[in-house]
Amino acid sequence: MKNYAELWTAYKERKSNRDCRNLRKICLPETEASDKTAENAVNELKAGLKGMLDIEPEIVFGSKVTSKPVTDGKSILDSEEYSISLIEDGINIAAKSSSAILYAVFDILRTVACEKDITKTYADGKTVRPSNPLRMLNHWDNMDGSIERGYSGESFFYVNNEIVIDERTRDYARLIASVGINAVVINNVNVKQAASYMITDRYFDKLSQLGEIFAGYGIRLFLSLNYASTIEIGGLDSADPLDENVISWWKDKMAEVFKKIPTLAGFLVKADSEGRPGPFTYGRTQADGANMLANIVKEYGGIIIWRCFVYNCRQDWRDRKTDRARAGYDNFMPMDGDYHDNVILQIKNGPMDFQIREPVSPLLGGLKKTNQMLEVQIAQEYTGHQIDVCYLIPEFKEILGFKTYCSEDKDSVADIISGDTFNSRYSGMAAVTNTGNDFNWTGNYLAGANLYGFGRLAFDTGLSSEQIAEEFVRMTISQDETVVKEILGILLPSREIYERYTSPLGIGWMVQPATHYGCSVDGYEYDRWGTYHRADHLGIGVDRTDKGTGYALQYNEPNAGIYNSPEKCPDELVLFFHHLPYTHKLHSGKTVIQHIYDSHFEGYEEAQQLAAKWDQLKGKIDDEVFENVRERFERQLINAREWCDQVNSYFFRKSGIPDEKGRQIW
């Protein structure tokens, strides 16, 4: 017995397709004998069909393909495209790389696992091309084993500052490759302590092994880089990107690193952010910093992913002119076009920090001459710590579908990050992952839907939230139609329910400082983080219009005009952009205050309904899964009640306006 679940790669017995003749023979393109990825693909196929259907297929090799993933820009997509078609008594897979073969295999296994009819599914042939070149997980794992914002146990990469490579490492690679992930950053973006020594002899051997394992599943290894390495491990007194000594140190270091870790694909850098060092310290631009490194790693095919999470985290709460929401755009737009072609700017989905509802970052659709990657967070930092159920794919779908008006057509976020809009060399999606060494990987078993879903969505942004959720449930919990329906009924509305019982109308941030779990309406109101609701006895919200901080004008028209107007702004974001009286009428016809009361009472009630739905599943699904989620629902309801009562009490006490429906407010 493994001490962790294999989730959707468990390959337990399935009923459908047992008699499918096409599954008896699978034809693959020929690969080099030494191709690990192809070998893994074949093994996976055999294990999956054996486990689920007790079928031992004949494997037939056909035409030759490139054995290594192609890593230069658009060709990632070319190389990862695959086709599956039925042939007489068999299935044919066409693909240009062994990674693509792997994805085709997982496609077939998914079809079987979901008990969909193989012959119907592939009757007309199926060709799939990934939506995004890079589909990446960012681990915020620290080398002491802790995980920043981790809610699923400790790291499975590190114990006591050592890298651990074992069976779980390989199964992790299988697990994420099976949903289409092709890149992983294995250490926290806040690089400190032992992690600063990642790029030294101390860890090269292990990293090289890890990179090999990942490569066998089409996954590129990235490291988070300490921007101040020249000082912290290099013995220099500067990290100035224009300093010759600094540049020279990095040249030697990168030559060493790429030699010692041949599979290394590049680095993720958080600089000048929340106390981390960066080029600003030396009066240089973000582009100076990113380009210096990009210039050096280019000859090794390396990529520099540079995070745009740069803002003043020492704001005075009295200051109403500075606006954290503006910071990303203000800091990065002026240098659009200055970044080297192997630099990618990684942009959080919203301008703040993974709140349950934010407008899309105006950098997406702002930047036109810069490689861009969208960063989302499946670690539920502000969305319930994997205690509360919060299926985030509907949110990601909204973000991807957001029309930025940055060009005549192909102007959605999905278009931009796919590389289509601006014909970008590198682009894609990254998620701060929700994994840890818990038995079920994600703390709450249902949080697995976010891990599964992120990968699937990044691979194919055309999939719907429902489709993804249904796949997850069928592959990991049950094929029973009632069970599937009930769990979809829990997952699909869960994000909006979480939103309803927490922070209303896009205002965000009313959380316990530091932990970010649980309600504290004023928790950040008088603090230095730029995160304020500005509520007084008359109204609430932040004026980010042309009369306020001007943030709304960072968007392209017509978005700018819509957000700038309290009448046109969508309800769900109205307090993000406007300071409004409690008596202001929303599009819904409700006043702001009544919306606050209604949504909180409803959200709490709906959370109770979700829990009750889950309780109905007792005996119908695996006991361990049932109990895991049930126990978390218990905590979710305590949390939801506190949010409901605290938020309502706070605003009733402040506004003095009673609930129209006369419900209990404390």
Added chain:
Amino acid sequence: MKNYAELWTAYKERKSNRDCRNLRKICLPETEASDKTAENAVNELKAGLKGMLDIEPEIVFGSKVTSKPVTDGKSILDSEEYSISLIEDGINIAAKSSSAILYAVFDILRTVACEKDITKTYADGKTVRPSNPLRMLNHWDNMDGSIERGYSGESFFYVNNEIVIDERTRDYARLIASVGINAVVINNVNVKQAASYMITDRYFDKLSQLGEIFAGYGIRLFLSLNYASTIEIGGLDSADPLDENVISWWKDKMAEVFKKIPTLAGFLVKADSEGRPGPFTYGRTQADGANMLANIVKEYGGIIIWRCFVYNCRQDWRDRKTDRARAGYDNFMPMDGDYHDNVILQIKNGPMDFQIREPVSPLLGGLKKTNQMLEVQIAQEYTGHQIDVCYLIPEFKEILGFKTYCSEDKDSVADIISGDTFNSRYSGMAAVTNTGNDFNWTGNYLAGANLYGFGRLAFDTGLSSEQIAEEFVRMTISQDETVVKEILGILLPSREIYERYTSPLGIGWMVQPATHYGCSVDGYEYDRWGTYHRADHLGIGVDRTDKGTGYALQYNEPNAGIYNSPEKCPDELVLFFHHLPYTHKLHSGKTVIQHIYDSHFEGYEEAQQLAAKWDQLKGKIDDEVFENVRERFERQLINAREWCDQVNSYFFRKSGIPDEKGRQIW
């Protein structure tokens, strides 16, 4: 050079009294040759007079005294009384114990250190009898070296779970004996980890040595006891005070402990409090728990000090009936008279927890048949962390002077804890100490005035705050009249200034949770600690009258009637007892809201004035002392500004009532 200051026992050169003939010969009562305390007294006298005046006095021994401190009840006071009178060419000390001789010696040295004329001071003879039998410091030192609520470095008693005995240990004993302390609890009341093993072989040798050192300065050694020792170190499965196995274990244990630590005077116990185990766990009363232990330690002359800090720390903030303020009285009054005569109940000065302003606990003046000790806190947990200057002696004076109406006369708190009111066997004052291994012992040099002052006040509750502060300044900083005047001008109003810029009108608690430093108006409002201000858009305060929680009625009349009435209740406590509209007129003529604005603006301004006063002292006092306090004033002003602005903004935003004076509110 020692790596710590000797503060008021430094004995630096003095100018006055250099020609005083009386200091050439000091006559003492005869003591036994082996009497360590007498030996220490003589050595101290010689060192002090040599250091301050370059005088080497002749020491003449007279009549015999009891060599050991007498520990049974009232006789502590008898034994510690001393008289000092002038004789021809000398001074005569009369005393019934060597501790009393020591106190007389420190009296003379204090007179010299303050440059008061010896011949005038003692012209008519001076007889001093301590006000309180027990004058105790409670260390919240943990054995890992940390100090709970410690703001002066680490523990000087413990390093890495070992007891350290060195020169500083002895100098600590000198330091506190010199101000009249005669009892010390050396470990945190929250007994856990290694501290649970204090009563085992592991620490007996060191504790025995420590007890000897303390005894040499008239100081009784106490330990905090883990009530659950039977379980944690005894291997039993119960701590039920009526369980025969439990009783039998304690009998054996206490026999061992008192044998191995012969100087041990007894134990302090925090039971059934904030998660600590206690008799309630077994359905027993607090008296059951205390008496069981007291019964056993009695034959060794031991005392059990039982803390009354018992309340429900899992309150629901929605619950307006439960009142933490009531808990001490509700839990301890019903058993008044049931406690053994070697039990002392240790009662925090207020019913909550060391806020800057609380009413006096109604247990003081409630309990009539129980030994009582007043607990105050000189560790500035809620009063500025020894960053903000907050001279607490004026507060302690108010508490001691509080008329409880528990008897016809002698009904003040000072009377009760002296033992006079109810002719108690054991009683006195304890302070949670503010010491640590910082060079100056108390973090902020001026916080030394609280350590000095607590001892002096506990020894003589008749001393005034001014007198004590002046002694401290003269003995440790300067004899310069301007300097003395300026520092008194800083110390004396500092508590009321701290009160003004923090929480108004007795409401308390608007602090950052966990750290207790800095403002967070709603920090505890929706939490489980029973600490609420109940502010809404119309008013603020907790109704503790007969129409509310009834707490006010726990007092004797006329106090109960006064507190119960919003008209009669003193302004400074009015929000502790009443929920009042912001427009309610105080005795001062101001409305509640205007009082909030005024006091906060004034408090911040006054804090700036204190800092400016201190700046004037540059060059006039020791540089290190100057810089230590200056740096803390810098931080105090940041703190005071945040309090002022956050509290004013919070209540302006909530009430919508503008400041009459139109000052800037954010």
